[in-house]
Amino acid sequence: MSTKQKVLLIGLAVVLIVLFVLAVGLGGRRGEGDAADPPDFLSWLGRFGAKQSAVDPTTVTAPCAVDGKPATFTFTGSCTLTVADPGGLKTLTLRSSKTFTVKAPAPGGADVHVKDTVDPSPQPSPTPDQAVAQIAVDTRTEIELICPGLGTQCTVVATAG
Numbered sequence: 001m002s003t004k005q006k007v008l009l010i011g012l013a014v015v016l017i018v019l020f021v022l023a024v025g026l027g028g029r030r031g032e033g034d035a036a037d038p039p040d041f042l043s044w045l046g047r048f049g050a051k052q053s054a055v056d057p058t059t060v061t062a063p064c065a066v067d068g069k070p071a072t073f074t075f076t077g078s079c080t081l082t083v084a085d086p087g088g089l090k091t092l093t094l095r096s097s098k099t100f101t102v103k104a105p106a107p108g109g110a111d112v113h114v115k116d117t118v119d120p121s122p123q124p125s126p127t128p129d130q131a132v133a134q135i136a137v138d139t140r141t142e143i144e145l146i147c148p149g150l151g152t153q154c155t156v157v158a159t160a161g
Contacts, residue, residue: 055092055137057158059084071158076151081143081158089138094145096120096131096156101146107138117148 057071064079066072099119106112118131147154
C-alpha cells in the first residue's frame with residue numbers, strides 16, 4: 001500500500017469517527033414519537049410516494065354502494081367489494097365507525113385467505129372512534145365485509161390512506 005493510500009485511509013477513518021461522535025453527541029429527539037406529528041424530514045420524504053401505494057377508492061365497487069357517495073358502502077350482514085386491478089401491489093384502506101370483519105385473499109396468488117375483525121380505536125388515537133382495515137391488493141380482488149350482530153347495519157368507506 002502506497003503512502004497516499006495510507007493517508008487517504010487514515011483520513012477516511014478520522015472523518016467517520018468525527019461523524020459518529022457528532023451523531024452521538026447531538027443525540028435525537030427524546031421521548032416517544034407522535035405519528036400525528038412526524039418530523040419535518042419524514043413529512044418531506046412522504047410527499048414523494050406516500051399516496052402512490054394506495055388503491056384509488058373510485059376503483060372499488062359493490063352492490064351495497066351508497067348512491068351519491070363515492071366509495072361508501074352500507075350493508076347489513078355482508079357485502080362483497082370488487083377492487084379493480086391496481087397495476088401492482090397497493091393498499092386498500094377501509095374505515096368505519098363500527099366494528100366490522102374483512103375477509104380477503106392474500107396477494108401474490110397465494111392460496112390463503114386472511115380474516116380480521118377491526119374495532120374502533122380508543123382515544124387518543126390518530127384515528128379516534130374509527131375501525132381501520134388495510135388490505136394488500138395486487139390484482140382484481142373480491143373482499144368480503146361482514147357486519148357482526150343480527151340486523152346491525154355498517155357503513156364502510158374506502159379511502160386513499
